[in-house]
Amino acid sequence: MRITAGGVGKPEMARIRVRVEGVVQGVGFRPFVYGVASRLGLAGFVGNDGRGVVIEAEGEAAALDCLVDALSTQAPPLARVERVTVEPAAVTGLAGFTISASDSSGSRTVLVAPDTATCVDCLTEMADPGDRRHAYAFTNCTNCGPRYTIVRELPYDRPGTTMAAFVLCEPCEREYRDPLDRRFHAQPVCCPDCGPRLRLVSADSALMAGDPVSGAAGLLAEGAIVAIKGLGGYHLAVAASNEEAVSNLRSRKHREERPLALMVPDIEAARRLCVIDDVEEALLLDIARPIVLLERRSDAGIAASVAPGQRGLGVMLPYSPLHYLLATAHPDPLVMTSGNLSSEPIAYRDDDALNRLAGIADAFLIHDRAIHTRVDDSVLRASRGGPLPIRRSRGFAPAPLTLPWEFPRHVLACGPELKNTFCLARGRHAFVSHHIGDLENHETLQSFTEGIEHFRRLFSVAPEVVVHDLHPEYLSTKYALECDAELLGVQHHHAHIASCLADNEVADPVIGVAFDGLGMGTDGTLWGGEFLVADLAGFTRAAHLAPVAMPGAARAVREPWRMAAAYLDAVFGLQWPDAPTLKAFRARHETRLDQVLSMARAGLNSPLTSSAGRLFDAVAALAGVRDTVSYEGQAAIEFEQLADRSEPGRYGARIESSSGLVHGSDLVAAALADLDAGVAVPVVAARFHNGLAAVVVEVCERLRRDTGLAAVALSGGVFQNVLLVERCVAGLEAAGFRVLTHRRVPPNDGGISLGQAAVCGARDRLSC
Numbered sequence: 026m027r028i029t030a031g032g033v034g035k036p037e038m039a040r041i042r043v044r045v046e047g048v049v050q051g052v053g054f055r056p057f058v059y060g061v062a063s064r065l066g067l068a069g070f071v072g073n074d075g076r077g078v079v080i081e082a083e084g085e086a087a088a089l090d091c092l093v094d095a096l097s098t099q100a101p102p103l104a105r106v107e108r109v110t111v112e113p114a115a116v117t118g119l120a121g122f123t124i125s126a127s128d129s130s131g132s133r134t135v136l137v138a139p140d141t142a143t144c145v146d147c148l149t150e151m152a153d154p155g156d157r158r159h160a161y162a163f164t165n166c167t168n169c170g171p172r173y174t175i176v177r178e179l180p181y182d183r184p185g186t187t188m189a190a191f192v193l194c195e196p197c198e199r200e201y202r203d204p205l206d207r208r209f210h211a212q213p214v215c216c217p218d219c220g221p222r223l224r225l226v227s228a229d230s231a232l233m234a235g236d237p238v239s240g241a242a243g244l245l246a247e248g249a250i251v252a253i254k255g256l257g258g259y260h261l262a263v264a265a266s267n268e269e270a271v272s273n274l275r276s277r278k279h280r281e282e283r284p285l286a287l288m289v290p291d292i293e294a295a296r297r298l299c300v301i302d303d304v305e306e307a308l309l310l311d312i313a314r315p316i317v318l319l320e321r322r323s324d325a326g327i328a329a330s331v332a333p334g335q336r337g338l339g340v341m342l343p344y345s346p347l348h349y350l351l352a353t354a355h356p357d358p359l360v361m362t363s364g365n366l367s368s369e370p371i372a373y374r375d376d377d378a379l380n381r382l383a384g385i386a387d388a389f390l391i392h393d394r395a396i397h398t399r400v401d402d403s404v405l406r407a408s409r410g411g412p413l414p415i416r417r418s419r420g421f422a423p424a425p426l427t428l429p430w431e432f433p434r435h436v437l438a439c440g441p442e443l444k445n446t447f448c449l450a451r452g453r454h455a456f457v458s459h460h461i462g463d464l465e466n467h468e469t470l471q472s473f474t475e476g477i478e479h480f481r482r483l484f485s486v487a488p489e490v491v492v493h494d495l496h497p498e499y500l501s502t503k504y505a506l507e508c509d510a511e512l513l514g515v516q517h518h519h520a521h522i523a524s525c526l527a528d529n530e531v532a533d534p535v536i537g538v539a540f541d542g543l544g545m546g547t548d549g550t551l552w553g554g555e556f557l558v559a560d561l562a563g564f565t566r567a568a569h570l571a572p573v574a575m576p577g578a579a580r581a582v583r584e585p586w587r588m589a590a591a592y593l594d595a596v597f598g599l600q601w602p603d604a605p606t607l608k609a610f611r612a613r614h615e616t617r618l619d620q621v622l623s624m625a626r627a628g629l630n631s632p633l634t635s636s637a638g639r640l641f642d643a644v645a646a647l648a649g650v651r652d653t654v655s656y657e658g659q660a661a662i663e664f665e666q667l668a669d670r671s672e673p674g675r676y677g678a679r680i681e682s683s684s685g686l687v688h689g690s691d692l693v694a695a696a697l698a699d700l701d702a703g704v705a706v707p708v709v710a711a712r713f714h715n716g717l718a719a720v721v722v723e724v725c726e727r728l729r730r731d732t733g734l735a736a737v738a739l740s741g742g743v744f745q746n747v748l749l750v751e752r753c754v755a756g757l758e759a760a761g762f763r764v765l766t767h768r769r770v771p772p773n774d775g776g777i778s779l780g781q782a783a784v785c786g787a788r789d790r791l792s793c
C-alpha cells in the first residue's frame with residue numbers, strides 16, 4: 026500500500042480528493058467511508074467508478090488525516106486496499122456527506138472480489154427464529170456471500186450480476202439503500218420473500234414435497250447420492266461413513282481412485298477426523314474455505330473408498346448458507362465432490378447438471394440463482410508454517426496477485442495443457458484465472474476460451490502479447506497461435522521457476538529446481554528433473570536428471586512399471602541379477618516386459634525424459650506400491666504417504682560435474698538393494714525421499730560455487746510432495762541457502778500461467 030500525500034495538513038477548512046484502489050467494490054467500502062466521514066463531521070461524498078472508490082471530503086485537516094488513515098487501517102473485512110492517493114481540492118462550503126451512485130464511465134480497473142464464506146452476523150440471523158431470514162439459504166451481506174461466480178459485467182452492481190432477475194422487496198430495498206445497514210449496496214441481498222428459492226427434485230426432475238433441506242438430509246442419511254448446487258457449481262454428496270453409498274458414487278461417477286473431499290459442520294467435527302495443527306486450522310477457517318489436505322486419524326470412521334491408499338483426507342467447512350443448513354440437518358461428514366463425470370468440468374448450469382448428473386444423482390437440491398462462472402473448490406496443504414496451494418480457485422480467484430514490477434504491455438498467458446489456468450496481466454496486477462482443468466475435451470476448452478473473454482472484459486485487458494508453452498500439441502498453445510497478437514514461447518520449467526519468483530516477489534537470479542511430470546524442453550526432449558540458473562527473463566539448464574526412455578510414451582505415465590523397467594535397464598543393461606525383487610517384478614509383467622524393454626532399447630515410441638515424476642513412478646512401482654495408476658502422479662503420492670518420517674537413512678546418486686547429469690538410476694539401484702535385503706517399503710520410501718533431497722542440496726551447492734547464487738526456488742508438481750519439500754528445505758537452509766517455495770499459486774501446472782506472464786513482463790522491461 027502506498028500513500029501519496031498532497032495538500033493535507035493545512036489549518037482551517039480543507040477539501041481533499043481521495044482515490045482508493047484494490048478490492049474496494051462490493052465489499053462495503055462506501056458505507057464504511059460514509060460512517061467514518063459522518064463520525065468525523067466531514068462533508069463531501071463517496072462513490073464508485075471504474076477504477077475503485079473516489080472520495081471528496083471537506084473539513085478540518087486533522088479530521089481529514091483521520092479519514093485517510095482509517096481507509097487502510099479500518100477497512101471492511103473483505104476489502105483489500107492496494108493504493109490510496111490523496112490530492113487537494115477546492116473548498117466548496119457545502120454541508121453533509123453522501124454516497125453517490127455508481128459511475129460506469131471511464132476505464133475499468135476495479136477489482137472483483139472472490140466469493141467468501143457466510144459471515145457470523147448472517148449465521149446469527151439464520152439461526153434466529155424471529156429473524157426474517159431465519160433458515161434462509163441465500164442469506165448474505167456486504168461482508169460475505171457470492172461475488173465472482175455471479176458477476177456478468179462491471180461495474181459490480183446488481184444489474185451486472187445473476188441477481189438482476191430478483192426484484193428487491195420493500196424491506197430488502199430499505200436495507201440496500203440505507204448507508205448504515207450491513208446490507209447497504211450488497212448486490213446479492215435478498216430474503217425469502219424476494220430472493221432465490223430452493224427445490225428438491227428427483228432424478229427425473231419431479232418436484233419433491235416438503236422442506237428441501239430436510240428432504241435432502243433424509244435421503245443422504247438413507248445412503249442416496251444428492252447433487253447440490255453450490256457457489257461455483259454442483260457437488261455430489263453422500264454420507265461419508267456409508268461404504269456402500271460412497272462406492273456407489275465412485276462407480277457411477279467413474280472416478281477410479283482419486284480421493285473425494287469431505288465437508289464437516291465445524292472445526293470440532295474436523296478434529297474428529299484428522300490431526301489438525303494451528304496452521305491447518307487457520308487454513309480451514311479462512312474465508313475462502315478451501316479444501317485442506319490433512320492427516321487422517323486412525324479412528325476417523327470414514328468409508329475406505331473415500332480416499333483409497335491415502336494417509337490423508339481432504340476436508341472443508343461449510344461456506345454457503347445452504348451448506349450450513351444441510352450440516353445442521355445432517356451433522357455427520359458428507360462426501361462433497363465436484364459434480365461431473367471424471368475428466369469433464371464441474372456442472373454449473375441447471376439444465377446441463379440435470380442432464381449430465383441424472384445417471385449419478387438420486388435427487389437434486391437446486392435453486393434459481395444462476396452461476397455465471399464455474400469455479401471449483403480450492404485445495405491447499407500446510408507447509409513451512411503457511412499454505413501450499415494445490416488448486417487455487419474458489420475464494421481466491423479472481424483476486425489479482427499484486428507484483429512489485431510493472432507489466433509494460435498487457436499480457437495474456439495461456440498456461441499449460443493439464444491443470445490449466447490462464448493469466449491476464451497489466452500494471453502491477455497478474456489476474457490468474459480460477460482452475461480451468463485439463464484441456465482435453467470440448468467443455469474444458471470452451472471454459473478456457475470463454476474464461477479468457479470474461480477476464481478480458483472484467484479487468485479491461487487488451488493483450489498486446491500472448492504467451493504460450495513450447496509444446497506444440499497443447500490446446501492452450503494452439504489457441505495462442507491463433508491470436509492476433511505478438512507471440513512469446515516460454516519453456517515450461519522456466520515458467521515454473523518464474524512463477525515461484527513472482528509468487529515470492531523476487532526478481533534476482535536463483536538456482537531453480539523444477540521437478541515435475543513432463544514439459545517440453547528447448548531441445549525437443551521431455552524435461553522434468555531440472556536445475557536451472559534463472560531469473561524472470563531467462564535461464565540456462567545447468568544440471569538435470571539423466572534421461573531415460575519412456576516406453577510407450579503416454580502409456581508409461583499411466584503404467585509406472587514401464588518406468589521401473591526403463592530404469593532397471595539403465596542400471597543393469599541386459600544382465601539383470603537374480604534378485605528376489607526383480608523376480609517378483611518380472612513375474613508381475615512376464616507377458617509384456619521383454620517387449621517393453623526392446624521397445625525402450627530401440628527407441629520405438631519411447632521418448633527420452635529427465636522427469637523427476639517418472640523417477641518417483643519407477644521406484645514406487647519397484648517397491649510394489651503401484652504398477653498402474655488411474656491419475657497422474659498417483660504412485661508418487663501414495664509413495665510419499667507411506668514413507669516412514671522417522672527414518673534418517675538416504676540413498677546417494679552420482680552427479681557429473683562436467684555435464685551436470687544426475688544419475689537417478691543410482692537411487693533406483695539403492696532402493697532395489699534395500700528391497701532385496703528385506704527392508705520395509707516405508708523405510709525405502711523415506712530413504713528415497715531423503716536421498717533425492719540430498720542430491721538437490723549437493724547440486725545446488727555445486728551451482729553456488731559456479732555462480733555465487735545463494736537462493737534456491739523449488740517449483741513443479743513434484744514439490745506438492747510435502748515430505749520432499751521439508752527435506753529439501755531443511756538441507757538447503759542448513760547449507761546456508763535462502764529457499765523460495767510457493768505460497769499464492771500452486772507449484773504444479775496451475776502456476777504456469779503466472780510464470781509465463783512474469784517472464785513476458787521481465788523481457789518487456791528489459792527492452793523498454
Ligand SMILES: [Zn+2]
Pocket residue numbers: 143144145146147148164165166167168169170
Ligand atoms: Zn454476512
Ligand SMILES: [Zn+2]
Pocket residue numbers: 193194195196197198215216217218219220
Ligand atoms: Zn426481500
